[in-house]
Amino acid sequence: xxxxxxxxxxxxxxxxxxxxxxxxxxxxxxxxxxxxxxxxxxxxxxxxxxxxxxxxxxxxxxxxxxxxxxxxxxxxxxxxxxxxxxxxxxxxxxxxxxxxxxxxxxxxxxxxxxxxxxxxxxxxxxxxxxxxxxxxxxxxxxxxxxxxxxxxxxxxxxxxxxxxxxxxxxxxxxxxxxxxxxxxxxxxxxxxxxxxxxxxxxxxxxxxxxxxxxxxxxxxxxxxxxxxxxxxxxxxxxxxxxxxxxxxxxxxxxxxxxxxxxxxxxxxxxxxxxxxxxxxxxxxxxxxxxxxxxxxxxxxxxxxxxxxxxxxxxxxxxxxxxxxxxxxxxxxxxxxxxxxxxx
Ligand code: PBG
Numbered sequence: 122x123x124x125x126x127x128x129x130x131x132x133x134x135x136x137x138x139x140x141x142x143x144x145x146x147x148x149x150x151x152x153x154x155x156x157x158x159x160x161x162x163x164x165x166x167x168x169x170x171x172x173x174x175x176x177x178x179x180x181x182x183x184x185x186x187x188x189x190x191x192x193x194x195x196x197x198x199x200x201x202x203x204x205x206x207x208x209x210x211x212x213x214x215x216x217x218x219x220x221x222x223x224x225x226x227x228x229x230x231x232x233x234x235x236x237x238x239x240x241x242x243x244x245x246x247x248x249x250x251x252x253x254x255x256x257x258x259x260x261x262x263x264x265x266x267x268x269x270x271x272x273x274x275x276x277x278x279x280x281x282x283x284x285x286x287x288x289x290x291x292x293x294x295x296x297x298x299x300x301x302x303x304x305x306x307x308x309x310x311x312x313x314x315x316x317x318x319x320x321x322x323x324x325x326x327x328x329x330x331x332x333x334x335x336x337x338x339x340x341x342x343x344x345x346x347x348x349x350x351x352x353x354x355x356x357x358x359x360x361x362x363x364x365x366x367x368x369x370x371x372x373x374x375x376x377x378x379x380x381x382x383x384x385x386x387x388x389x390x391x392x393x394x395x396x397x398x399x400x401x402x403x404x405x406x407x408x409x410x411x412x413x414x415x416x417x418x419x420x421x422x423x424x425x426x427x428x429x430x431x432x433x434x435x436x437x438x439x440x441x442x443x444x445x446x447x448x449x450x451x452x453x454x455x456x457x458x459x460x461x462x463x464x
Contacts, residue, residue, distance in 0.1 A: 161443040163436065165209040165462050169255065169409070170455035173346045174198055174217045174237050186342035187414055188421045190453050192218050195241045201456075202249045208459035212253030214302065214451055215241050217262045218347045227271045228260030231289040236263075239296035246297030255329065256298040258286040258314070259305035267344070267353030269305035269360065277360055282307045287317035294323040302386065304331040306360040306373075312380035329409065330382035333370040333396055336361035339389045339415030346414065370396045371403060378404060386451070389413040391438055394445040401446030410442045412452040432461070 148158045175182060175192035182192045193201055202213055217237035223230045230236050242254050259269040260282065266272050270282035282305065290301045301318070303310050311330055318326050336358045344350035362369055374385050383406075387397045390410035401408045420438070424431025435454050442450045452458070 161440060163439050163443055163458070163462065165459045166211055167439075167443065167447070167449045168210050168455040168459060169212045169214055169253075169449055169451040170205050170210050171214040171216060171411075171451050171453060172198060172201060174215055174241050176218075176220055176237055184342065184346040186345050186418050187453060188418075188425065189457070190346070190417070192346065195237070195244050198241050199244050199248045202245045202252050205456060205459075206249050206252040208456060208463065210252070210455050210459050211449075212255055212300070213245070214255040214257070215245075216257065216343075216347055217241070219262060221265070221348070224263055224265040224352075226265060227285070228263035230263045231258070231260055232285065232292065234292050234296070239292060242293065242297035253299045254297055255300040255302050256293045258289045258293065258301060258303045258310075260285070261305075261349055262347045265352060267349035269357065270307055277307075279307050279309070283310050283313045286310055287313040290314045291317050291321045291323065294318055294321070294326040298326065300327045300329050300384075302329040302331060304334055304388075306331065306334050306362075309380070311377045311382050315381035327383040328381060329384040329386055330374075330377040331388055331411070332374040332377045332382065332385045332400070333393070334361050334386075334388045335364045335370075335393060337364060337389050337392075337413070337415075339392070339413045342414035342418045364392075367396060367399065371399060374400050374404060378406060383407070384409060384448075386411055389416060390442060390450065391416055394441060397442070397445040397447055407448045408446060409449045409451060410445075410447045412438065412442070412450055412454070414453065417453040436461070 148154050173192040175194055177194045178196055180194040181197055184190045184192065205213055215238055219230060219237050238256055242256060245254055261267055261269045268277055270277040286303055286305060293301060301314055303314060311328055314328060336356060362373060385400055385406055386409045387393050388411035390412040397408060397410055420431055420434050423429045435458060439450055439458060
């Protein structure tokens with residue numbers, strides 16, 4: 122009993138009695154012992170770098186809401202791909218910002234063999250054959266309404282969209298994409314894309330399904346990056362998964378695997394670690410997270426304000442993905458973290 126209070130302490134057992142002499146701090150006492158028992162590691166091999174493309178030449182435009190992120194014209198994107206390959210980053214994922222005049226109600230420009238995505242794949246494949254190229258077949262960069270599918274009478278029509286994205290996937294494969302990553306969440310898209318790729322001689326092109334893409338607020342800055350922010354009317358709730366649902370996410374993933382997906386992705390990342398963990402547990406399939414634009418911007422904004430250590434927060438979030446069961450992470454931090462891991 123101390124002199125300030127009448128709280129009884131004399132019956133508290135000794136710590137050794139309480140823990141049975143187990144001391145979990147023992148292994149934490151020094152950097153060398155912490156290194157010995159570290160269970161998960163972040164490696165450059167875990168990184169996929171999403172990059173934004175813009176038309177023209179010698180253009181590098183900052184994305185305002187994503188400090189340190191730019192849109193590159195194809196010539197500069199090739200140089201960025203070279204830089205990424207030198208850093209040891211295994212793959213990049215490209216997202217185009219095309220001229221507004223080329224966007225229409227059906228996103229028809231996705232079927233142009235020479236559209237911005239396909240031009241970039243061709244140039245990058247020719248100059249940097251050692252880096253993997255991942256392309257998305259969603260229609261949102263190509264529609265004048267910012268939706269991922271064909272919009273008719275206020276409805277995103279499923280089957281017509283699927284037919285179009287399957288065709289687009291073949292064009293992307295022909296241009297050099299190694300992995301098709303469909304993000305538009307239409308029913309039946311994985312099977313249709315697999316059929317189309319196989320029928321056109323692209324059996325070796327893999328599919329990374331955005332199996333569980335949630336209807337999330339964290340995509341905001343991306344929409345600035347590809348110029349759909351001002352276009353999008355309404356929301357994407359009729360095709361993306363409700364953030365409240367877990368079982369539905371499992372059903373989505375299971376369906377995509379049945380249809381032929383080689384890899385799964387969960388998006389966004391950090392708010393959905395439970396989904397990553399559950400999918401990896403349930404399916405034992407290569408599983409990826411997309412640490413999306415809003416997640417990147419939050420860390421950058423807080424760091425810019427001096428509210429947290431941006432570098433430490435970045436590394437901690439990426440390690441958290443590994444701990445949850447990810448085989449890799451799509452992250453705008455990729456070059457920054459690859460450089461750090463090298464040094
Ligand atoms: C849409 C798409 C989105 C992202 C990539 N492709 C989401 C959306 O705009 O609805 C988001 C990526 C990010 O936020 O970093 N097919």
